[in-house]
Amino acid sequence: MAGDLVVLPADAADLASALVAATADPDHPPVLVLDPAGGDELLRAVRRAAGAGEVGPGDLVLSTSGSTSRPRAVVRTSASWAASVQPLADLLELDPDDVVGTAGPPASTLTLHAGWHALRVGARTGGAGDRLPPAGSTVLHVVPAVLATVLDRDDHPHVRTAVVGGAGLDPRVRRRALERGWRVVEYYGAAELSFVGIACHADGSSDPEGFGPFPGVDVRVRGALLEVASPYVARSRIDATGGATPVVTDGWAGVGDVAEPLPDGRFAVLGRPGAVLSGGSTVLVAEVEHALRPHLPPGADVVVCGSPHDRLGEVVTAVVVGVADVPAALRAAARSLPSAARPRRWLAVTRVPRTGKGEPDRAAVARVAGRAR
Known part of the structure; x- marks a missing residue:
């Protein structure tokens, strides 16, 4: 099985399209998106995990670099991403006429999923690897810093929705986007958890502060830590030795983020100690x-x-x-x-x-x- 591993380099041209093609068959060989920071060490670790049966058909392995470039990888089924395609498309009112603009490293979970998702629903995508999304974007899928930069400019005239994740959005930046007439969709998630919380804002009609659970997600706060149960959660984490650690324990998963329950089932994410x-x-x-x-x-x-x-x-x-x-x-x-x-x-x-x-x-x-x- 280890020899069947499909490796997609993170700097590959049009990575999202390559991933769509590689995962088209639900029983596809395991696919690794290899971050250059992990390099040969991570590739060897994932091959060892595949040889031990920890990675197999239908699996998607997403590599990330740690704070000091120590390699890490998250193993999920591509079906766990596919399960969120329609709920997200419905929330964004996405259709084939849209251009989903991204920016930043093509293999970052946020950028890669945004491009992959756009292609899965028949929309176009662009901007991965660039500093800013394409000027013709109708939907932005970016981190707060990129949204703020776009708002400083006047060269994205077709935007109707800004999807923002990866960090907390400054309310002042959100207000600037709303004043442009854009809809702002904020979400909370993690590489291991995928989508967890969602908040939709439009000028004159906004969700309250905090997040509501993303469709299909159950959320609880236990001992001040946020935990989730959903069909979008990854299966395991792989370390540099190829050892796999389950993400889910007793039906629930978390990444150590502190949260506070809010009225009506909403929650606020307060950050991660350490x-x-x-x-x-x-x-x-x-x-x-x-x-x-x-x-x-x-x-x-x-x-x-x-x-x-x-x-x-x-x-x-x-x-x-x-x-x-x-x-x-x-x-x-x-x-x-x-x-x-x-x-x-x-x-x-x-x-x-x-x-x-x-x-x-x-x-x-x-x-x-x-x-x-």
Whole structure:
């Protein structure tokens, strides 16, 4: 079975079309969308998983790069994506006359699914790999930073709907889109979970704040963590060794996001402890800290947190503890990290607030970093 694996490079021309073709038969050979950051290491891991029976016919393997380029992969059936085709098309009122404009890395889950979905319903798509969606787009499917950039310009005259995911949307950006006469559809999801929550806004007629469950999804908040049960959830995660960890436990799945129940079955997503969501990328602070610590002077430490950003949602902030100034060697080392994981802000402090166990109080550190802006 390992030899039957179909590999689609993430930088392949027209990746969404290639994926539609590769998954046309429900019993297609397993398909891997290989992010260049994972490279040969991830390919070997997925082949090992296929050899062990963890990946098989009908499966779609989506690779992502971690905060420090450590490879990861999510295994789902292509049927789990196909199950959401009609519900999403109905919500967006999508038809074959539409042009779905995307932007950014072609293999990012948001961009790839948007293009794949558009082609599945007979619409056209474009923009994957570019900085901005095509000017002729009627539906944008983008992260908040791209939406804000499009709104700064005046060269997308045909847009009727903006679909936004990957990070929280600033209400001011949403209002600007509504004032253009665009409908704004915000969603919450994750690579492992696919669509979870949806919120639809039109000028004069908007959903309340927060998200309602995406059609077909059951949502619960248990111990402050959001969990879902739906036909769209992936089966497992694969690590660099080829080992597979189930996504679903006792019928429910989650990715560690904190949520708050709201009236009428809606919910608010409050973020993920230990992670920064920047421009649609999830950055694990522990991985960034691990990458930076070897470059610290003796006796110093670094605490990574997120700082609010109008366009990206959050940016990574590195608080360097026990120094008067941020060492140049540390800044240089950070340049080797993937773009989303590179600290955009640096702060040198003599000490940080700590918990009763002596560990950095990350919430307090984030507040200190915010006051220092």
